[in-house]
Amino acid sequence: MKKILGYRKLLGVDEKAGLKELKQVYRNVMKECHPDKFQEGSEQEEAQEKSKKVIEAYHFLVSISPETHTEALESYTNIITSSTIVDLNYKGGNLNITYAEGNCYEYFDVPKALYIKLVNADTPGRYARRHICGSFVYREVSKATAEA
Numbered sequence: 001m002k003k004i005l006g007y008r009k010l011l012g013v014d015e016k017a018g019l020k021e022l023k024q025v026y027r028n029v030m031k032e033c034h035p036d037k038f039q040e041g042s043e044q045e046e047a048q049e050k051s052k053k054v055i056e057a058y059h060f061l062v063s064i065s066p067e068t069h070t071e072a073l074e075s076y077t078n079i080i081t082s083s084t085i086v087d088l089n090y091k092g093g094n095l096n097i098t099y100a101e102g103n104c105y106e107y108f109d110v111p112k113a114l115y116i117k118l119v120n121a122d123t124p125g126r127y128a129r130r131h132i133c134g135s136f137v138y139r140e141v142s143k144a145t146a147e148a
Helices: 002-011 019-033 042-063 066-071 073-082 112-120 124-133
Strands: 085-091 094-099 104-107 138-142
Touching (some): 002 019, 002 042, 042 138, 085 112, 085 124, 112 124
Antiparallel strands (some): 104 138
């Protein structure tokens, strides 16, 4: 949650901000801190670092936006219901679940006790669907690569 709050604070938006508002705020902030606006030197380097942080914050907030989730809901539901969990990675409250198709989702602020129950569950996929997938803020970390 610290990451989410930090990114929202950096862009100056609240949790109700939609994609349209995020895009508008992002563009305005980038206009102010774009590196090309400054002459070479320390100001330009500072602007470059700030613009990298702003870009990262924007992309992150877009990825966890309810509007983004709504667009990908059918695909997400299909993956979590029909695919097998092949890997779990828990660190600092963030849980990454990788599925057999190669899709990986990151869930934020998952309590360690819940993670331990997931690991010890007879059917981890079912446990994850019931207790994690619909209960925590998430984002898709990677997608399966399409074979040509």
